[in-house]
Amino acid sequence: MRVNRRKVLVGSAATAAAAATGVFSPAIANTDPIKIGYMPALTGPSSSTGIGIDRGTQLAVAEINKAGGIKGRQIELVARDTQSDPTKAVNAAKELTSRHKVHVIWGPLNSGESLACVPLIAKDGVPQLHPCWVDSLIDPKKYPLAFRNAPTNQQIGGAANHYVVNVLKKKKVAVISDTTGYGTSSLEAYVPLLKKIGADVVYQSAVESNNPDLKPEVLRMQAAGAEAIMPWSVNAGFLSRLINARGEMGWDLPIVGQTTLGSGQTKALLAKPEFWNNVYPNNFRNCCYDANGKLPPIMAEFTDRLKAAKVESSDTLLWWIAMGYDGPRIIADAVKEAGVEPAAIGDYWSKLTGWKGTYGTITFKPDLHDGFQDNEIVMCQANSLKDGAFSLAPGYAG
Numbered sequence: 001m002r003v004n005r006r007k008v009l010v011g012s013a014a015t016a017a018a019a020a021t022g023v024f025s026p027a028i029a030n031t032d033p034i035k036i037g038y039m040p041a042l043t044g045p046s047s048s049t050g051i052g053i054d055r056g057t058q059l060a061v062a063e064i065n066k067a068g069g070i071k072g073r074q075i076e077l078v079a080r081d082t083q084s085d086p087t088k089a090v091n092a093a094k095e096l097t098s099r100h101k102v103h104v105i106w107g108p109l110n111s112g113e114s115l116a117c118v119p120l121i122a123k124d125g126v127p128q129l130h131p132c133w134v135d136s137l138i139d140p141k142k143y144p145l146a147f148r149n150a151p152t153n154q155q156i157g158g159a160a161n162h163y164v165v166n167v168l169k170k171k172k173v174a175v176i177s178d179t180t181g182y183g184t185s186s187l188e189a190y191v192p193l194l195k196k197i198g199a200d201v202v203y204q205s206a207v208e209s210n211n212p213d214l215k216p217e218v219l220r221m222q223a224a225g226a227e228a229i230m231p232w233s234v235n236a237g238f239l240s241r242l243i244n245a246r247g248e249m250g251w252d253l254p255i256v257g258q259t260t261l262g263s264g265q266t267k268a269l270l271a272k273p274e275f276w277n278n279v280y281p282n283n284f285r286n287c288c289y290d291a292n293g294k295l296p297p298i299m300a301e302f303t304d305r306l307k308a309a310k311v312e313s314s315d316t317l318l319w320w321i322a323m324g325y326d327g328p329r330i331i332a333d334a335v336k337e338a339g340v341e342p343a344a345i346g347d348y349w350s351k352l353t354g355w356k357g358t359y360g361t362i363t364f365k366p367d368l369h370d371g372f373q374d375n376e377i378v379m380c381q382a383n384s385l386k387d388g389a390f391s392l393a394p395g396y397a398g
Contacts, residue, residue, distance in 0.1 A: 030073065034073050035102040036076070036078065037097070038077045038080070039089060039105065039107030039109065040057070040079065041083060044082075047084055048260055048266075049110055049320060052321055052388075054324060056320070060327070070336050077328075080095065086181065093121055103127075103345075104128070104345065106327045110180075111182035111185065114130055114132040114134070115134060115136075118146055121146070125342050128147070129147050129330060130148060131149055131323050131327070133153045134153055134182060134186075145346045147349050149326060149362055152370050153189045154193075158193065160190075160379065161190065170254065175190060175194070175204045175230045180234075182232070187232060190232065194230075202224035207238075210238075215249070218249060226253065228253055229255045233258060236260055236265035239258070240266045252277075259282045264315035268315070277383055279382035280379050280381060281379070282377065283380040286358065287359070289384070289392075299318070299358065299389070313388035314387050319359055320388075321388065326359045330349075330362065351364070360376045381394070
């Protein structure tokens with residue numbers, strides 16, 4: 001449409017009159033959605049984590065949007081399944097940052113994919129929150145907008161190693177991982193930690209996660225005189241094959257390590273239910289039953305809401321759901337208080353203190369983007385699984 005000089009002058013006069021009288025039309029509120037780039041592994045060999053976390057993530061976003069969103073703006077999850085594949089995760093990250101222009105990224109949810117993606121997301125200047133344990137994934141100087149709402153490998157390994165060496169009093173240890181980025185990084189991190197506290201690592205190996213028969217590995221552990229096995233993998237199939245091999249050999253030594261040891265997916269793949277005896281995964285205090293079989297109040301209330309929303313927890317881990325629930329809420333709080341500019345979100349998170357999540361308490365600092373608290377990391381009994389939660393491991397002292 002052509003705009004003639006008369007219309008321009010009339011418009012200018014109206015603007016001048018409004019300025020003179022101080023009368024302006026109210027600003028129109030921004031109702032565009034808040035775009036969260038979401039990168040779960042919902043398929044592939046490491047999908048057990050993503051499936052559990054996804055249930056909590058979807059619930060949190062639904063609750064926030066039902067309550068009016070963030071200052072009237074709905075959250076839009078722009079989700080891409082990484083398929084447990086670092087290459088696919090890289091492609092998804094570039095699509096989310098460059099094409100969809102997301103405000104924040106939640107994920108990837110597995111360390112293998114995050115190792116490939118974190119540098120790229122940081123280069124694109126997009127704030128990122130992820131729950132992956134590999135230590136090098138967080139570095140405030142290299143990745144100033146990347147934050148972790150979960151423990152580090154050092155924290156997880158420290159709790160498991162302490163339990164094996166100081167509580168179970170087992171000195172000869174076999175350490176096994178799969179060949180993913182998470183598995184090999186854990187093997188490299190935990191073997192020196194074990195040796196530092198006096199353990200004799202009599203066997204260590206990284207094995208393909210799709211290896212159909214782990215009995216040869218377990219026989220090597222036995223020949224080496226292992227008194228405990230410490231596996232590090234998020235692959236339920238890999239872990240169940242390890243547990244089955246030990247059980248079929250009638251070798252009743254403890255298996256201590258990664259949380260997926262206690263997942264419903266791992267349980268479903270066991271040859272016999274009793275093979276789950278003497279298996280002790282990492283877990284988290286809010287997701288453990290006390291001596292009376294009660295969950296902490298914050299988690300008891302959360303599980304009631306899960307049931308009301310018909311969110312299943314018996315076939316997965318409660319902490320995965322709880323952490324998935326906390327992720328969008330931490331993001332929503334940042335956007336509500338600081339807006340959507342990347343630097344403002346990063347500044348808000350870097351000063352977050354004592355944020356009470358369902359999964360755990362988070363505190364960040366400008367030079368510390370690892371927010372999880374040491375005292376909330378515990379060990380539990382795999383065979384006590386009930387609705388995704390566990391009883392503490394025998395003799396566990398913190």
